[in-house]
Amino acid sequence: MEIIANDYPVRKHFVDYDTAEVAYRYKKLYAALISDALEGLGYHNQCMSSGIYPLVHTMKVAGPAFTAHGIATPSRDHKVHDIRLGMFKSMTDGVVQIRDTQGDTSCGQFGEISATAAAAAGCVGAVIDGSTRDSNYLIDMGFPTFCRFRNPVEAFGRFMVVDYQIPIYVKGMSGQLQVNPGDYIFGDNDGVVVVPQELTIKVLEIAEQAFADEAQSRQAMATGRDPFEVYQEFGRF
Template identity: 75%
Template sequence: MTVTDQETGKFEYPIKKVNVNYDVEAIGNRYRKLYTGLVYDAMESIGVKGRAMNSGIYPLLHTMKVAGPAFTMHGIATPSRDVKTHNIRLGLMKSMTPGCVQIRDTQGDLSCGQFGEISATAAAAVGCVGAVIDGSTRDSNYLIDMGFPTFCRFRNPVEAFGRFMIVDYQIPIFVKGIDSNILVNPGDYVFGDNDGVVIVPLEKTIEILEIAEGWFESEGRSRKAMADGRDPFEVYEEFGRF
């Protein structure tokens, strides 16, 4: 299925949706009760290593969390002002599903703000619940005031048009990772908080959640036991989390 320009009928943008086999809203609510360090540890416990974006990717506001299946977007630095290519966003907006999280690569471009308030407003209108930009944002105060969870590396007031452009979406992309670049596929689970962003492989979304939830409960009991004055070694022996 495609979106066709209504005036010329000459170009089309494919609609590319990823369907997951779980309740996106319910799973998102469960993930948001956790924290990224715990989810990262859960992945490492089953041999899924290095799935954290590297240092410097943080929310605009420390209380922001983001959780949902990845809607991937591939961008490049370009001076092009070709409207037809720029309007690829028509297709990508039609492809977003409720509860998804935009994640944009930028190829290391530093020239402009690659995400802003108008993009966030349009995304939220089709059910997107947040954005992770492996680059920069602008309109930061507007994004904060509208409560749209946005993660980025830096902020930049410069307009992207004529400097940077999204050229494809819902394809595998690379983002900067803690050990090396992370391959992010459409539908992989994106989870971020004030410590950064982790990427859970699509097929591990529920397994990792359940491991992390179990540890979260044990940590709560451990925390209370130590606050009550119990010996830390005894607490660790009983609950297995310290």
């Protein structure tokens, strides 16, 4: 849904499942299981490239993607504030903000004030294909944030978000990885996986079954059983 108010668009994107319940289930899992489930379905390039990690190793993020497209620019046009207003007004409960940065390294592209505003709008975490600043504040407020590096430099006059809730590209394991609004974002200390929206529940169910099988496999091998026999029985090793 898109409406225009005060010269900035409000784009609401809704999903057909309970975001809190699905996130609760996903957070019991881990990125490798999600990736394996996608591999089994024929999706081989759904992970962001190495180097995208949480500010604290215990942080996890899970939710439908709220995309933001940013560019490097020296512009100091204050219309950027209208864009940000539209962005925050477009957020729905449970979303994960994921920002592209076009490879910019000039500044910190996401910080504590942005996180505070996003959290107030229902956002539950952020994946920045670039940098953060105010990292200690982000950690102290417990806002799950993933990034490639940290940079204390102010973004205004160097970088700005120019659009949101549109398809974006982030760095993937095999080149560009497309992320659409509503795709499911899962991240832990191993990295970030992007699940196509239509596979959100299917991938979850496959990964949950694999998690249960792994638990049985782990328990069986701990008793000294032959690993090959355990694999034959549970299919996980």
